[in-house]
Amino acid sequence: MKETRGDSALGRAYVLFILVLVYTFNFIDRQIVGILAVPIKAELALNDTQLSLMGGLAFALFYTFLGIPIAWLADRSNRVWIMTIALSVWSAMTALCGLSQNFIQLFLARLGVGIGEAGGVAPAYSLIADYFPPHQRARALSVYSFGIPIGSAMGIVLGGVLTTHLGWRAAFILVGLMGLAIAPLFRLTLAEPPRGRFDAPGTSLAPAPFAAVLRTLARKPSFWLMSLGGACSSMMGYGLIFWLPSFFVRSFGAELPGFFAWLPRFLLPQEPPALLYASYFYGAILLIGGVIGIWSGGALADYFGRARRGAYAMIPALAFLASLPFFVAGVLAPSLGVAFIAFLAIQALSLV
Known part of the structure; x- marks a missing residue:
């Protein structure tokens, strides 16, 4: 399978399509738990506090704190591989949610979803910056952002439909497997672009030290x-x-x-x-x-x-x-x- 390098308009369109597709699944797997909360609560005999911990804290705990180190890694490593691994992790952990037998197992699986999804966004922004010249970048980022409402809506609707016909466990497993199926397609068809290829001549491509970035932001x-x-x-x-x-x-x-x-x-x-x-x-x-x-x-x-x-x-x-x-x-x-x-x-x- 040939890698897309984004040298043509068609190539850049494919790059944006596959990035939006991954971002859509980012939000499908993130938001599907909202519609599944009702049957999960009934089957596992959870209270509203446990539901909130599973749906909120479990996801946000590592998603929040891992975002910065993964962004640091994206400045120094292959971003396509980072996103491929992240997609595989959050999809696999979403599928594992469907195998959970109690609150602790479900909490840990959602924790894993948060860990995986922490690596899904920062590398994508960096890839867009290196695939699209400055005059096309804002439009590309706006199209990429449509993954939020599309993925959120699909997560809720897919969750409702699959739960109605197959049960909440099958809903988790099926959307997780769909994400896993996309991961090799993403890796095999998207090339790592030259870093900073649209930057002005003479611009340093060396990433700034993490401490220096923190000092700048703190001020x-x-x-x-x-x-x-x-x-x-x-x-x-x-x-x-x-x-x-x-x-x-x-x-x-x-x-x-x-x-x-x-x-x-x-x-x-x-x-x-x-x-x-x-x-x-x-x-x-x-x-x-x-x-x-x-x-x-x-x-x-x-x-x-x-x-x-x-x-x-x-x-x-x-x-x-x-x-x-x-x-x-x-x-x-x-x-x-x-x-x-x-x-x-x-x-x-x-x-x-």
Whole structure:
């Protein structure tokens, strides 16, 4: 199988396609647990605290702390191999989630998913920088970002469909195996590009010492403010995506079938459970809201950023604040329609 080096427009299109595909599976495996929480809780007799530890802490613990050393490694090693190994690890650990017999085993498997996914993003950004010249880079990064709503929506919908027909264990195993199938394709068809090939002549390609990078960042208030904003946004986003499927089932289980009365019958089994309806409902919110948010955020940043560079940070900050009243409206929604509009707005604003 021939490696793609991205020397042509078609080659770069393939590079972007395979990177988006991997990023999509990054979010499928990350978010599928949200829709599976209901059957997992029932079968393993877990309480909500255990669910939150399994869905939140288990994933975030190593995902957070391993991101920096893996980014350091990506500056010095073969990025295609790093992403191949990362994809293989998080896919295998996702499949192992389906074999878990108790809370501890499931917690450890989700820990492994976080370890693998820590190596999935930083090398991809670096590869995009070396595959796409500066005038194409922003567009490539925006296309890459669509892996977030696509993967999140697919994780929720696939989880609901597979669980309805095969059970939650099969859902974990099948999506994990799909990721493992992509890993050799990724490695065999994507070449490691020359590092810094689009940099200005005379630019040093030697990576800066880690301590020097830390000292530089420590002196930048903007770095800490951006990090705080990103942390708050992630806390809200991941909390919502884990708990909202359960919230919809518990609060609007009786209304969900009527909301999807227009669906063709082949998309629904004989007596579809509320979980399947919730997966369609929330999957639509994630996909539609995510696409709107990413597209509008890029357009707004480009428009206002030309006059003031601070707009690149101010626009998502204002969008984050604007989501607060919609959050209150969604949680207190008297009907499923109101909840849909409120959480659609939240999803769009969170990705601006």
